[in-house]
Each structure stands twice: as structure tokens, then as C-alpha cells.
Amino acid sequence: MNLADRILLFHKVVETGSFSQAAERAGMTNSVVSKHIAQLEQHLGIQLLHRTTRKLKLTEEGRLFFRHAQDVDQSVANAINAITEFSSEPTGTLCLSVPTISGEYLITELVAEFCQQYPKLSVELRLEDHQVDLIAEGVDLAIRTASLPDSSLIAKLLVQxxxxxxxxxxxxxxxxxxxxxxxxxxxxxxxxxxxxxxxxxxxxxxxxxxxxxxxxxxxxxxxxxxxxxxxxxxxxxxxxxxxxxxxxxxxxxxxxxxxxxxxxxLPIYAVYPYSKYLPEKTRLLMDYIAQGYARKAALFH
Incomplete structure (x- = not known):
């Protein structure tokens, strides 16, 4: 456990009023919980709890620390809720760079339809035939025609x-x-x-x-x-x-x-910078564009 984890565990101990209940919620044994709280106290150089056989009692410093631990716990909960809400209903802005021809004849309409489906999302659509630096220019997704020498990009083939x-x-x-x-x-x-x-x-x-x-x-x-x-x-x-x-x-x-x-x-790809976790809104836009290319594949052959 790191320091932040121990602060959250301390909050859980005080909130439940016992090591045993906190251990049950955290999926740990009583001894492991007690060990982590002791390590937290050692790190801070203060005693947070008076331990008795029947109950726990906060020290004066422990009460002060608990108020701040509540803020940490609430911040974590808010962050998780924000991500959950973001995933279920995408919001924010996406930057999309596309070749002029694809933009004029196909993608502009697809983007307009996509934004109707996801009204809390907006798309900055850039029509440009030169290859931009996605990372340096903050581009979330690009459509590229030709070979892809940049190994830092992840590519999805759309059509030949x-x-x-x-x-x-x-x-x-x-x-x-x-x-x-x-x-x-x-x-x-x-x-x-x-x-x-x-x-x-x-x-x-x-x-x-x-x-x-x-x-x-x-x-x-x-x-x-x-x-x-x-x-x-x-x-x-x-x-x-x-x-x-x-x-x-x-x-x-x-x-x-x-x-x-x-x-x-020439192959046409959807490309995006390498990321361990592809944002849901980027994946949704890429999949929608891929479906649009698939429907219009005859126009390219």
C-alpha cells in the first residue's frame, strides 16, 4: 500500500468504528489492517488512534487528520463518479484531422451525425492534406492516406x-x-x-x-x-x-x-497516438467513421 491507500484505509476504520469491519470491506485480515494503520502513524510521526479491546478512540491529532481523510475519500469518490458518467455519456471535445477529399465528401456528414447522437460531445474538424504531429498538436484522431512510418501511432484500416x-x-x-x-x-x-x-x-x-x-x-x-x-x-x-x-x-x-x-x-487509416487506455469518446468516433467508410466502400474502388 502507498500513503494514499493507507489514508483511505484509516478513513474506513474510523467510519466503520472497528478494524474488523474495515478489514471485511477492504478484503483484508484484521492484522493486515492494523499493520497498515501503524505504518501510517509511523510515517506521520503521530498517534491517530487509541486502541482498546472494545472500541477505537481518535486522538486529538487523529480527529484533525480524519477530517482531511474525509476530503481525500470524497475526492476519490468524485473522480470515480466523473469517469463513470463520462464513459456512459461522453462529453468534451475531440480534435479530428482528415484529408480534404475525405472531409469534403464523407467525414463532415459523418461527424455531424455523430454529434447528433452524442450531444454533449463536440468535434474540432481540421481538413488538411499534410501529415500533422498528433501529439504535438493535440489531435485525438486522424484519417491518413498512405503508409504509416510513425510507429508511435495506432492504426485501423478503413478502406483501400x-x-x-x-x-x-x-x-x-x-x-x-x-x-x-x-x-x-x-x-x-x-x-x-x-x-x-x-x-x-x-x-x-x-x-x-x-x-x-x-x-x-x-x-x-x-x-x-x-x-x-x-x-x-x-x-x-x-x-x-x-x-x-x-x-x-x-x-x-x-x-x-x-x-x-x-x-x-493506397490504404486509408484511422490513427491515434499510442495510449494504454483509449478514451471512450475517441473509440466511439473512430468506430462511427469506420462504419461510414464501410457503407461507402464502393466509391473508393
Whole structure:
């Protein structure tokens, strides 16, 4: 037992009026309880109790110490109640960092639904495509697309995200349709600056072999939605997650290109800093987001 445990045990002895009842509540023997109270008195350098065969009597110092021990006992009870209430009805704020595309097309709606289910919880939603330092920036949960070199993070796979090459019918009418990746050298390729393989390197495969194709174009951006909008307006070819191009492909405003050669597919994870005890509110949000990705998995393939 540490000092705090002995203070709580002393409170229990005085509250019950006997070593035997305190021992029963604590799951100890009388002799063990007596030993711990004696060690407490030795640590404090004062006598707290007068022991007789029939009853216990507090010394003057013991009465003063008991009043403070009551405060300790109440503080412990309050802490336990607070945690219990927190677990049964989550409260507080969560900080969530997500990629722009997932935020725009999926997660914002999921977070809004989640907050309706848990009205005492609020979520700070950060849309950002660069990888933030979760611990340094106080981020509770992040959605990340790509490999995860940071071993201090715990990851849960949400979905595999396929990437597609596409352009608008107007652009293809003016500039022709590439038939093989090498044809892209003659096209205006709108590039993404956070591309894992490099801004101007697009991944393809041929006869089972993967390779990168060096492309170039008039626009590069750290925002793929901006690139999609430029492609929709007929200004070039883009290589993006299928989720971003899905609506355009469905309506015919975009045309998928080089489908037999595209090889880019990246995992999307929910990640959080390593912790022995994952807060319940973080687990609830992560599970809700995972369910949302599962329902929309077809949009990523």
C-alpha cells in the first residue's frame, strides 16, 4: 500500500468504528489492517488512534487528520463518479484531422451525425492534406492516406483507395485520348504536390511491372479538389482518388483514362497516438467513421 491507500484505509476504520469491519470491506485480515494503520502513524510521526479491546478512540491529532481523510475519500469518490458518467455519456471535445477529399465528401456528414447522437460531445474538424504531429498538436484522431512510418501511432484500416486518371470530354475532343501512359507527355497533366511518389511522377503498371511516368502541366496544387475543378473545366488530365472523380465519372463530365494501366491504390487509416487506455469518446468516433467508410466502400474502388 502507498500513503494514499493507507489514508483511505484509516478513513474506513474510523467510519466503520472497528478494524474488523474495515478489514471485511477492504478484503483484508484484521492484522493486515492494523499493520497498515501503524505504518501510517509511523510515517506521520503521530498517534491517530487509541486502541482498546472494545472500541477505537481518535486522538486529538487523529480527529484533525480524519477530517482531511474525509476530503481525500470524497475526492476519490468524485473522480470515480466523473469517469463513470463520462464513459456512459461522453462529453468534451475531440480534435479530428482528415484529408480534404475525405472531409469534403464523407467525414463532415459523418461527424455531424455523430454529434447528433452524442450531444454533449463536440468535434474540432481540421481538413488538411499534410501529415500533422498528433501529439504535438493535440489531435485525438486522424484519417491518413498512405503508409504509416510513425510507429508511435495506432492504426485501423478503413478502406483501400483506388486512384484513377481522368479528363473531361471537351479536353479529350481537343487534345485526343491517351492510349498508353507514355502518351501523357503530350498532355497537360495537372499535378498534386503531396503525391507520395513525387509531384510529377504518376504510377502505372504494364505486364505486372510497376513504374512511374514523369508528367508535366500548367498547374500543380496541394488541393486535389482544385485540380478536379480545373479538369472539369477542360484544362487538363488529373490522377486522383476515385472518390474525388466518382461523381464526374458517373455523370459523364469526366472520362476514366488508362484503366488497364493504373496501379495506384493506397490504404486509408484511422490513427491515434499510442495510449494504454483509449478514451471512450475517441473509440466511439473512430468506430462511427469506420462504419461510414464501410457503407461507402464502393466509391473508393
Amino acid at each position: 483507395s483506388k486512384w484513377v486518371v481522368s479528363a473531361s470530354p471537351d479536353y479529350l475532343k481537343k487534345h485526343g485520348t491517351p492510349q498508353v501512359p507514355q502518351d501523357l507527355v503530350n498532355h497537360n497533366c495537372l499535378t498534386y504536390t503531396y503525391m507520395e511518389t513525387g509531384t510529377n511522377d504518376w504510377l502505372f503498371k504494364e505486364e505486372g511491372q510497376q513504374y512511374s511516368m514523369k508528367v508535366s502541366g500548367s498547374i500543380s496544387s496541394n488541393n486535389q479538389i482544385a485540380l478536379k475543378n480545373a479538369a472539369l473545366a477542360g484544362h487538363g488530365v488529373i490522377y486522383t482518388p476515385k472518390l474525388l472523380a466518382h461523381e464526374g465519372l458517373k455523370t459523364g463530365k469526366l472520362v476514366e483514362l488508362l484503366a488497364d494501366f493504373s496501379s495506384k491504390e
